[in-house]
Amino acid sequence: MEVLNAGHKSLQEGVLTKMYLESNEGLKSTYEPCPFCNSNEWTGVREGCDLCRPKYKKSFKLTRCSSCGYVMQNPRPSDLELSEAYSASSNYDCYRPAWKVPGWPVWKILRAWTTRRRISRLRRYGIGHEMLEVGCGAGDFLVAAHHAGWNVRAVEYNSSMADSIRSELGLDVRAGELALGLWDEEQIDVVAFWNVIEHLQDPLRELFISARYLRTGGRVFISIPTRQAAEYGQSFGQYWALLDLPRHLHFYDKTTLSRLCDKAGFELVVYETPFVQSAWGYYMSSWRWANRDGERRLPWFRFLALALVVTMFMPVVALRAMRKQGFEAFAVAVKR
Ligand SMILES: [Zn+2]
Structure with a gap:
């Protein structure tokens, strides 16, 4: 490398x-x-x-x-800095609504795969049938959970996205950040944070509020890039796909995520770092590196050459993922 x-x-x-x-x-x-x-x-x-x-x-x-x-x-x-960063990323992947787009472009296939994986986690670790999603983005998971029989509601910082999901799909999506007073307290069974915690200025505050909405024994689902995601992949420099600076503010490992949950009144009961997401990090970074600095000469050739090198590292990546040192974690915490 x-x-x-x-x-x-x-x-x-x-x-x-x-x-x-x-x-x-x-x-x-x-x-x-x-x-x-x-x-x-x-x-x-x-x-x-x-x-x-x-x-x-x-x-x-x-x-x-x-x-x-x-x-x-x-x-x-600063807040202004972040606001400008989000405005500049208005084509941010998570705001492309797959449920609205006809056909099956590659990004939609990948999104459907992610949604399916999240629904299977909801089936495996979820209890009850009342769910709140924090930061529902384009709403694909929310729609899928609704079709899977869950009573769903969500908050979404992007107000035009929230309005679109509410008016076009009739789902209860509130614009803005998570706050008290939006719904009755202690009525929710699962609160989902899919790749959201790393974007929050104050994750502890949002977990505290989640605890108020959850019944005792209710669960939060968290997916997040890990501390290892920040530390590994140095060879890719700033093209390492998991950085996403300045939008990603925090990177946890099992110990620090457990402490965060503990402070908010939760016990961390599941912490996994799936191999697939770690492998994705390498291939996505290879693509970004191949297209770096806007160069347009032979990006596919550079990507394929790099992907070949990266593939040789996959056994090591798999081993790290098994040892819970992969680049993206899925965690479940139970309200005490
Ligand atoms: Zn410290």
């Missing part, structure tokens, strides 16, 4: 970040203390630009707590 380092300076940048943090004592006060262990000692993990805005050269930094291992963007981007 060393050949990949010829085109950029990812590893070098990682070292520079660390030195920067260690040698500028005065700057430490601009970094937040760790929300889990209150440590103020951070180590640079990597940095990268917003790939949705190729001309915007600001670099965003990921740091790891030296005490507990929690990885977060530090310093945290």
Whole structure:
């Protein structure tokens, strides 16, 4: 994989970040203390630009707590910064409604596969029949859960998406963030956060509110890129697909996710890191790297060559996933 380092300076940048943090004592006060262990000692993990805005050269930094291992963007981007980042990603994959699009383009097949996997997890780990989805995006999972017999409701930050699902499908989708007072408390059996927690400014707040809506014994489902997703794939630099800076703010492992759930009144009972998602991370990153910097010469040739190299690493990736060190985690936590 060393050949990949010829085109950029990812590893070098990682070292520079660390030195920067260690040698500028005065700057430490601009970094937040760790929300889990209150440590103020951070180590640079990597940095990268917003790939949705190729001309915007600001670099965003990921740091790891030296005490507990929690990885977060530090310093945290401002609300304005994030708002601009989301506006620039208006073609963000999760906002393409598969239920509205005729035919079967590749992205729709992949989306259907993801939805099917999520429904099978709902069947396997879910209880009752009342479900709330936080951040339903284009609504594909919500629609599928509705067809599978669940009473569904959702919140979605993108108001035009929320309006579209509500008016066109008649499902109870509220625009904005999760808040108290939207529905009766202690009536929900499952709250689903599919690739949402990593985007939230304050995940603990949203988990607290989820706990209020859930019955005792109710469950939260969480899928999230892991701490390993932030740490591995350095050879791909900022083209590593799991970074998605600055929109991804947090990267947990089993220990830190368990602490987060515990603080909100939940017990983490399932933590898996499926191989398929880790493998996807490598192939997606290969595609992004092959198309880097807007170059248009032979991206398919570069991608296939890279995919061949990546495939040789798959046994290692599978082993990591089995050891719960894959790049995306699926977790279930039960309300105490
Ligand atoms: Zn910590």
